[in-house]
Amino acid sequence: MRSGNEPATARxxxxxxxWLSVWGLLWAAFGTTVFSLLGRPGWAAACGVxxxxxVVDLTMVxxxxxxxxxxxxxRNIPPYEPDHGGPRx
Numbered sequence: 528m529r530s531g532n533e534p535a536t537a538r539x540x541x542x543x544x545x546w547l548s549v550w551g552l553l554w555a556a557f558g559t560t561v562f563s564l565l566g567r568p569g570w571a572a573a574c575g576v577x578x579x580x581x582v583v584d585l586t587m588v589x590x591x592x593x594x595x596x597x598x599x600x601x602r603n604i605p606p607y608e609p610d611h612g613g614p615r616x
Contacts, residue, residue, distance in 0.1 A: 541592050548585040555581055 558574035 541588055544588045545585070545592065548581055548588060551581045552578065552585060 555574050555578035559571050559578055562568075562571035562574060
């Protein structure tokens with residue numbers, strides 16, 4: 528169902544993001560280790576920075592997963608109406 532306000536109410540597939548982050552975390556750690564052992568400090572640093580970015584993303588994804596169904600509703604839940612700044616009910 529499209530309501531026209533999708534950018535304001537977009538939701539993410541958190542479980543998919545979690546597993547992609549885990550996959551990226553493993554590869555970034557592997558790359559950092561291998562490039563360090565091969566004496567390539569530039570590539571090792573790049574993989575290390577990527578590792579940190581993935582850790583931050585994984586932390587945010589886990590935080591949103593633990594917040595419950597507001598962040599990961601089922602397919603039968605329509606998009607939330609955006610907050611227009613009016614009084615709360």
